[in-house]
Amino acid sequence: MIKNIIFDFGGVVMDWNPRYFFKDHFKDDEKMEHFLKKIVTDDWNGEQDRGRTLAEGTEIQVAKHPDWEMEIRAYYDNWTTMLKSDIPANVAVLRKLEHSEYELFGLTNWSAETFPYALENYDFFQIFDGKIVVSGTEKLIKPNPIIWNVLLERYQIKAEESVFIDDNAKNIEVAQSLGFMCVHIKEDTDLERELGELGVEF
The missing domain is CATH 3.40.50.1000 (HAD superfamily/HAD-like)
Structure with missing residues (x-):
């Protein structure tokens, strides 16, 4: 029963989908998909879901990918836009x-x-x-x-x-x-x- x-x-x-923000941010689907699949990966985001702070997760990824710092910092700053x-x-x-x-x-x-x-x-x-x-x-x-x-x-x-x-x-x-x-x-x-x-x- x-x-x-x-x-x-x-x-x-x-x-929820990060593309709702990054589509307008990049205006380049290929670059956006590279960023979402290789830089801010599901596994990385999952660690924040597991309890790591957003600030710590952001700093870890910025250190790994300094050329993408602006976009990485934009991820959680614009999280509410991703929650369509x-x-x-x-x-x-x-x-x-x-x-x-x-x-x-x-x-x-x-x-x-x-x-x-x-x-x-x-x-x-x-x-x-x-x-x-x-x-x-x-x-x-x-x-x-x-x-x-x-x-x-x-x-x-x-x-x-x-x-x-x-x-x-x-x-x-x-x-x-x-x-x-x-x-x-x-x-x-x-x-x-x-x-x-x-x-x-x-």
Whole structure:
């Protein structure tokens, strides 16, 4: 029986992409893609999501790539521009679930320094009533299975009674190995239909 529904945030309910800022900054897609894939990599950004401060992460990368200093410093200075908007279709599903029989949780890879901005500016985060595990606060990051265990133990819930929603295939794979039912969000995913097929009632 499904009792809990757990949402990842980025790519599920929030549309975040550094290209929203750097496309106008560079006005050169090839240069932008080089910068995002080779200089400010996903692994580098992930360390800030794991709890390293934005300032420390910035200085480390500036030291490695001094020719890109201006662009590297612009990354977190313009982070709110990269957080373009919510994802309306999936937020609508979340709102439908607000008064349902299910407990709702968040489990997100997000810097502890930047997450408060989203929390303050998008009211639907209040639906979770504080039941959110943030990687930057925990100093743990998906797909490390320990972060799912933090959620399970903190809120005394069971994986086999829970649906986990994420846009990252590796995170889905780990969650399934821990016993969660899962919805892998892709570009064409109909979240309400997928949840319904698992047995979630709206």
